[in-house]
Amino acid sequence: MTTDNVQMWKELGIDLKPHDMLMNAMGHMYQEIYLSQDNRPHGMGFFDFVVGDIHGIRVRELREHAINGGKVVATYCVFVPEELVWAAGGIPVGLCAGTQFSVPLADEVLPRNTCALIKSSFGFKLGRICPYVQASHLIVGETTCDGKKKMFELLAEYQPVYVMEVPNKKTPQSRELWLREVIAFKEVIEKLTGNQITAESLSEATDLVNRRRRALQRLYNLRKVRPAPISGKDALLVTQVSFYDDVKRCTQQVNALCDELDKRVAKSEGVAPANALRILISGSPMAIPNWKLHHILETTGVVVICEESCTGTRFFTDLVEPETFLDAQVKSIAERYMNIHCACFTPNDERLDDIVNLAQEYQVDGVIHYNLQFCHTYANEAVRVERRLEEAAIPLLRIETDYSDEDTGQLKTRIEAFLEMIRK
Amino acid sequence: MTTDNVQMWKELGIDLKPHDMLMNAMGHMYQEIYLSQDNRPHGMGFFDFVVGDIHGIRVRELREHAINGGKVVATYCVFVPEELVWAAGGIPVGLCAGTQFSVPLADEVLPRNTCALIKSSFGFKLGRICPYVQASHLIVGETTCDGKKKMFELLAEYQPVYVMEVPNKKTPQSRELWLREVIAFKEVIEKLTGNQITAESLSEATDLVNRRRRALQRLYNLRKVRPAPISGKDALLVTQVSFYDDVKRCTQQVNALCDELDKRVAKSEGVAPANALRILISGSPMAIPNWKLHHILETTGVVVICEESCTGTRFFTDLVEPETFLDAQVKSIAERYMNIHCACFTPNDERLDDIVNLAQEYQVDGVIHYNLQFCHTYANEAVRVERRLEEAAIPLLRIETDYSDEDTGQLKTRIEAFLEMIRK
Numbered sequence: 001m002t003t004d005n006v007q008m009w010k011e012l013g014i015d016l017k018p019h020d021m022l023m024n025a026m027g028h029m030y031q032e033i034y035l036s037q038d039n040r041p042h043g044m045g046f047f048d049f050v051v052g053d054i055h056g057i058r059v060r061e062l063r064e065h066a067i068n069g070g071k072v073v074a075t076y077c078v079f080v081p082e083e084l085v086w087a088a089g090g091i092p093v094g095l096c097a098g099t100q101f102s103v104p105l106a107d108e109v110l111p112r113n114t115c116a117l118i119k120s121s122f123g124f125k126l127g128r129i130c131p132y133v134q135a136s137h138l139i140v141g142e143t144t145c146d147g148k149k150k151m152f153e154l155l156a157e158y159q160p161v162y163v164m165e166v167p168n169k170k171t172p173q174s175r176e177l178w179l180r181e182v183i184a185f186k187e188v189i190e191k192l193t194g195n196q197i198t199a200e201s202l203s204e205a206t207d208l209v210n211r212r213r214r215a216l217q218r219l220y221n222l223r224k225v226r227p228a229p230i231s232g233k234d235a236l237l238v239t240q241v242s243f244y245d246d247v248k249r250c251t252q253q254v255n256a257l258c259d260e261l262d263k264r265v266a267k268s269e270g271v272a273p274a275n276a277l278r279i280l281i282s283g284s285p286m287a288i289p290n291w292k293l294h295h296i297l298e299t300t301g302v303v304v305i306c307e308e309s310c311t312g313t314r315f316f317t318d319l320v321e322p323e324t325f326l327d328a329q330v331k332s333i334a335e336r337y338m339n340i341h342c343a344c345f346t347p348n349d350e351r352l353d354d355i356v357n358l359a360q361e362y363q364v365d366g367v368i369h370y371n372l373q374f375c376h377t378y379a380n381e382a383v384r385v386e387r388r389l390e391e392a393a394i395p396l397l398r399i400e401t402d403y404s405d406e407d408t409g410q411l412k413t414r415i416e417a418f419l420e421m422i423r424k
Numbered sequence: 425m426t427t428d429n430v431q432m433w434k435e436l437g438i439d440l441k442p443h444d445m446l447m448n449a450m451g452h453m454y455q456e457i458y459l460s461q462d463n464r465p466h467g468m469g470f471f472d473f474v475v476g477d478i479h480g481i482r483v484r485e486l487r488e489h490a491i492n493g494g495k496v497v498a499t500y501c502v503f504v505p506e507e508l509v510w511a512a513g514g515i516p517v518g519l520c521a522g523t524q525f526s527v528p529l530a531d532e533v534l535p536r537n538t539c540a541l542i543k544s545s546f547g548f549k550l551g552r553i554c555p556y557v558q559a560s561h562l563i564v565g566e567t568t569c570d571g572k573k574k575m576f577e578l579l580a581e582y583q584p585v586y587v588m589e590v591p592n593k594k595t596p597q598s599r600e601l602w603l604r605e606v607i608a609f610k611e612v613i614e615k616l617t618g619n620q621i622t623a624e625s626l627s628e629a630t631d632l633v634n635r636r637r638r639a640l641q642r643l644y645n646l647r648k649v650r651p652a653p654i655s656g657k658d659a660l661l662v663t664q665v666s667f668y669d670d671v672k673r674c675t676q677q678v679n680a681l682c683d684e685l686d687k688r689v690a691k692s693e694g695v696a697p698a699n700a701l702r703i704l705i706s707g708s709p710m711a712i713p714n715w716k717l718h719h720i721l722e723t724t725g726v727v728v729i730c731e732e733s734c735t736g737t738r739f740f741t742d743l744v745e746p747e748t749f750l751d752a753q754v755k756s757i758a759e760r761y762m763n764i765h766c767a768c769f770t771p772n773d774e775r776l777d778d779i780v781n782l783a784q785e786y787q788v789d790g791v792i793h794y795n796l797q798f799c800h801t802y803a804n805e806a807v808r809v810e811r812r813l814e815e816a817a818i819p820l821l822r823i824e825t826d827y828s829d830e831d832t833g834q835l836k837t838r839i840e841a842f843l844e845m846i847r848k
Contacts, residue, residue, distance in 0.1 A: 058624060065674075071803075109801035109807060110804065111804055111806070111807075111824070113537070113798055113803065113824075114800070114804075120721060140712075141590035143593065143802075145570055146569055146570045146768070146800035146801050147800045147804070149592060149770050149801075150767070150770065150801060150804030151769065151804065151806060153771055153804075153805075153808065154772055154808070163593070163770060165591065165592050165595065165598060165599070167589065168567035168590075169567065169587070169589045169590070171589065171606035171608075173589075173600070173601050174601065175599070176600070176601070177601040178595075179600065179748060181597065184597075185594075216508070237428070246588050344570070346567060346573050346576065346577055349576055361579065373537065374537055374798070374800070376535070376537075376569075376574065376800070377570050377573075377574060377799070378576070379535035379537065379575075380534065380538075380570075380571065380574030380575065380577075382535070383534070383535075383578060384577065400535070400537075406792065
């Protein structure tokens with residue numbers, strides 16, 4: 001924790017005392033969960049470095065950008081079309097939070113029966129312990145789920161918030177609404193940044209984001225191999241960091257990591273034995289630093305080889321189709337984002353297909369459906385996921401949890417029983 | 425329970441044994457909660473009769489209608505424009521459920537952390553103990569909240585369901601979506617019934633529903649008087665019955681009741697002393713037979729004089745503006761329904777205004793904000809309601825509960841403390 005950092009945090013209005021506690025806790029947790037792993041790819045070094053200075057170097061870059069007149073846009077959902085922010089010269093940062101630390105802060109305001117992700121994210125603002133949101137000029141919310149939708153109304157009392165309406169269905173009229181929402185969002189970003197988005201700048205931004213998507217697709221494809229060349233924990237971290245790191249740099253680092261993993265695959269070098277059980281996790285997103293389930297699983301010798309979630313496949317599946325003219329580009333962006341198979345849509349049968357297909361492509365031994373407690377969309381969809389996986393004879397364990405340690409013992413017991421059953 | 429009824433229930437596929445238990449329980453509950461009240465208006469006799477044969481006479485009418493080729497449409501939300509159903513010669517029945525009895529049935533399928541209203545409604549279908557849904561040809565769902573939105577996907581496995589998309593915001597593009605949804609719904613109903621909706625039939629249906637709205641507005645206006653001429657329990661029951669009774673008959677009966685209440689008002693005759701505390705309840709709907717909170721309150725000597733909820737003001741506030749031509753009529757209907765101040769919208773500041781205005785118009789001594797446990801929309805909005813009422817110096821108690829008896833003791837204690845505080 002450098003003096004420079006402390007000065008910067010002061011200027012951003014950070015509440016230093018609890019923030020110090022958080023940074024210390026993060027440091028210890030990272031050591032225990034990440035640095036204790038064996039045979040990690042060297043390419044994870046960049047991500048270790050980033051997390052080691054998680055509220056330092058990247059925040060500094062955002063501040064630099066702001067001092068030079070640039071704008072920072074905080075987002076909390078993969079539906080927000082970041083291409084438009086990059087195209088206007090802004091920097092988008094994904095700020096969904098995954099730590100129990102900030103949850104009690106939110107408990108002072110939000111209803112008790114709110115999911116941990118919402119509470120954690122809100123708590124970071126309320127408690128003034130997140131320099132990213134402090135450095136943001138605009139928060140962009142969305143109407144994906146009831147909890148978030150209403151939380152943004154309260155967040156707006158602390159910082160400017162603009163809410164995008166994500167439809168509930170995928171009819172032609174729903175798609176029309178979404179296109180108009182994306183156009184409205186474009187205008188909001190242009191006004192915020194003072195920069196007009198052109199076909200050229202949008203084409204460039206789209207290409208940058210697509211390249212990052214391809215890099216992450218490449219990373220995930222490498223996890224289809226047996227033995228898995230990288231742990232699920234590490235892959236999850238890479239995805240989590242890509243929500244807020246510089247898009248170009250992130251792409252470079254992920255590709256460099258994949259180059260190394262290619263070599264491991266050529267040598268059949270894995271992070272676990274070839275016969276280690278392979279698990280797909282599907283459901284609610286796992287925001288940084290939510291590593292709870294991966295840690296429980298991978299300390300049993302299992303390897304998590306895919307995440308079907310917003311901090312997984314739903315983040316980078318599908319590229320935006322390039323177009324020449326601005327209107328068509330915006331439409332292409334809207335179409336790509338409308339194709340996210342989130343449980344906030346009804347129906348969302350495509351996700352049921354996705355899970356079955358991924359389970360087959362990744363040669364999984366079992367699927368764990370993960371939803372945060374009070375997450376109505378994913379908790380309800382789990383019912384149909386269960387029926388579908390039963391038809392497909394794919395073993396499934398349904399888990400509902402939060403960010404605390406209270407249920408870790410129970411989870412371990414249930415998971416061990418599940419793994420035992422799969423092994424037979 | 426007549427033999428005719430039993431035969432009819434058999435034919436509808438009702439599971440007779442649990443259904444008997446439910447009917448018996450209802451009978452006892454109604455005696456204890458309703459028939460024990462003093463000085464009830466005679467006009468409540470119709471409603472007592474209806475509830476006394478709650479799965480008999482009205483169901484018979486629906487069956488008669490079906491035998492003659494008519495269609496019955498089950499709905500679970502005030503957003504569904506019933507005018508279109510009546511106009512096509514169909515009969516809409518509002519089936520949101522308010523009993524703990526059917527909740528355990530739903531617990532076999534739905535996530536545990538689901539609100540009681542959703543569980544109760546779903547449980548009625550799953551358990552085959554509701555002749556209304558059994559008699560329905562189509563269930564119409566909507567995307568108002570996450571829990572319901574995803575529940576309808578599961579309900580669709582038991583009976584045909586059509587889901588209307590209710591927007592999340594009130595922008596021009598949201599309103600456009602809603603208008604197109606209403607038009608699509610009109611087409612669905614025309615196809616179901618085999619009847620084309622004409623300007624004439626829609627005009628007539630709109631007039632019928634508007635008349636019922638005016639009758640209920642009249643009833644509520646009478647409750648503004650001190651002393652209140654009717655109990656909150658009785659007024660709530662009238663609203664609840666109007667969700668599924670014949671629209672013309674219901675209007676007649678409500679007006680007849682109001683004629684009687686006019687006379688009471690002229691004589692300053694109330695159901696409680698003039699100095700009885702007057703309470704407004706605001707929040708989640710209370711579906712029949714959810715009388716829990718009203719009963720706790722009114723057995724303490726308080727009178728509930730208004731409900732700001734979907735089983736209250738949000739049901740009948742605003743008439744549909746009559747129009748001459750069909751397109752304009754449909755647009756007018758869409759506009760009226762878009763103006764419902766439900767917490768599923770963001771923002772929903774109008775509701776905050778409503779509560780303050782109603783508190784003043786109804787001369788309340790205090791407001792109770794009521795949300796069902798796991799109802800994210802209303803639970804979150806309660807935060808802003810609390811702040812708004814504090815600014816307006818209107819005493820508020822926030823309650824979160826379900827349909828069971830488990831928390832009745834706690835609720836009584838909290839309510840008594842609140843009333844004590846108001847009395848000072």
